[in-house]
Amino acid sequence: MIKDLSAFYSKTARNMKRSEIRELLKVTRRPDIISFGGGLPDPSTFPVKELEEISCQLLREKGGTALQYGPTEGEAPLRREIARWMSREKAAIKPENILITAGSQQGLDIVSKVFLDPHDIVLLELPTYVGGLQSFNAYRAKMIGVPQDSEGMRMDLLESALTRLARRNKKPKFIYVVPDFQNPSGVSMSLERRKKLLEMAYRYEIPVLEDSPYRDLRFAGTPIPAIYSLDDQDQVIVLGTFSKLLCPGLRIAWIMAPAEWMDRMVVAKQSMDLCSPTYTQLMVAEYLRRGHLPAQIENIRRLYGKKLKIMLEALNKHMPKGVTWSKPEGGLFLWIELPKGVSATALFPKAIEKKVAYVVGSAFHCDGKGQNAMRINFSYPSEQQIVEGVQRLAEMLRENM
Numbered sequence: 001m002i003k004d005l006s007a008f009y010s011k012t013a014r015n016m017k018r019s020e021i022r023e024l025l026k027v028t029r030r031p032d033i034i035s036f037g038g039g040l041p042d043p044s045t046f047p048v049k050e051l052e053e054i055s056c057q058l059l060r061e062k063g064g065t066a067l068q069y070g071p072t073e074g075e076a077p078l079r080r081e082i083a084r085w086m087s088r089e090k091a092a093i094k095p096e097n098i099l100i101t102a103g104s105q106q107g108l109d110i111v112s113k114v115f116l117d118p119h120d121i122v123l124l125e126l127p128t129y130v131g132g133l134q135s136f137n138a139y140r141a142k143m144i145g146v147p148q149d150s151e152g153m154r155m156d157l158l159e160s161a162l163t164r165l166a167r168r169n170k171k172p173k174f175i176y177v178v179p180d181f182q183n184p185s186g187v188s189m190s191l192e193r194r195k196k197l198l199e200m201a202y203r204y205e206i207p208v209l210e211d212s213p214y215r216d217l218r219f220a221g222t223p224i225p226a227i228y229s230l231d232d233q234d235q236v237i238v239l240g241t242f243s244k245l246l247c248p249g250l251r252i253a254w255i256m257a258p259a260e261w262m263d264r265m266v267v268a269k270q271s272m273d274l275c276s277p278t279y280t281q282l283m284v285a286e287y288l289r290r291g292h293l294p295a296q297i298e299n300i301r302r303l304y305g306k307k308l309k310i311m312l313e314a315l316n317k318h319m320p321k322g323v324t325w326s327k328p329e330g331g332l333f334l335w336i337e338l339p340k341g342v343s344a345t346a347l348f349p350k351a352i353e354k355k356v357a358y359v360v361g362s363a364f365h366c367d368g369k370g371q372n373a374m375r376i377n378f379s380y381p382s383e384q385q386i387v388e389g390v391q392r393l394a395e396m397l398r399e400n401m
């Protein structure tokens with residue numbers, strides 16, 4: 001019998017890290033804990049009835065196709081519907097620009113597989129989406145963080161990073177951004193910064209990876225154009241998903257990219273799963289064809305907008321002095337910062353004692369920073385749990401800060 005299996009692991013496997021969030025969430029499944037930790041949609045928004053009807057009809061009328069293998073690129077009707085959906089913001093998006101993936105998380109993996117060799121550089125805003133960090137890390141990329149403020153990634157700091165790298169003859173493989181109601185901070189990148197980002201991407205000839213699962217969940221303020229809609233040089237790859245608009249369980253998402261970049265991504269996906277599930281693809285295609293999505297999104301916006309309002313009111317009322325938080329205009333998350341020197345990581349067990357959970361800010365960093373911050377989710381807990389949870393959190397902070 002082999003004693004040390006790990007001797008057989010590849011460098012890639014050894015380099016993979018477990019998601020801190022998924023580990024923490026194990027504790028927070030306890031029913032007595034109010035969890036602000038996950039990033040789950042409110043299941044009451046799932047369009048169960050419409051999907052049940054579509055599913056029955058699909059199996060009855062097209063069962064042979066729905067349960068068969070399909071093309072790696074994805075089912076034609078779904079690619080058509082998504083191209084139409086994405087054309088709301090930019091004309092001339094074709095089904096050929098769309099590759100269906102099993103969640104955007106697979107999109108991140110595919111892009112990483114196609115673009116990254118070990119030690120390649122990825123520039124990203126900090127804090128950033130933990131699943132992005134996980135994918136880039138798995139492919140052994142070197143991640144360079146660019147701090148953000150209330151308008152998103154700091155372009156002056158991006159520019160200095162790019163100049164520094166250019167001086168050393170180094171070219172990042174892409175710049176990764178989550179520009180709309182970012183996970184974890186809730187911040188959206190301003191229009192001026194989006195334009196500046198593209199300007200720099202063109203000047204330094206670097207692709208931009210725009211990961212935008214929350215874009216359509218705006219509850220307040222004025223919409224800001226998507227980065228891809230401002231791009232006239234075919235330099236932006238977009239990750240889109242129905243996880244937060246319909247439900248995550250169907251695992252339907254997409255990569256949108258210039259047609260000439262598609263081939264490598266399709267081949268990369270082929271070796272992962274041959275194709276995404278035909279059945280759920282055809283369900284979503286039919287859901288979109290029937291025109292259900294706009295009303296569904298409106299419903300989610302109303303519900304989450306109300307929950308966010310309740311959370312902001314509770315934070316205003318209960319949080320001790322010195323604690324600050326972002327004020328998102330959409331999405332699922334907000335970001336709380338504790339006074340310098342107070343560690344959200346060290347306080348996590350205290351929060352669990354008070355039966356409330358969050359995700360520690362350091363999980364969203366690749367440089368060990370973010371210790372004094374936490375991510376808070378407001379889509380999943382009920383309105384009552386939001387009020388109660390904020391009270392528990394504030395009490396814990398008052399006692400320990």
Ligand SMILES: Cc1ncc(COP(=O)(O)O)c(C=O)c1O
Nearest residue numbers: 103104105129178183241243253
């Ligand atoms: C920024 C970002 N990208 C990608 C994902 C992955 O989403 P999914 O794989 O469900 O499409 C998430 C999920 O929370 C996210 O927040």
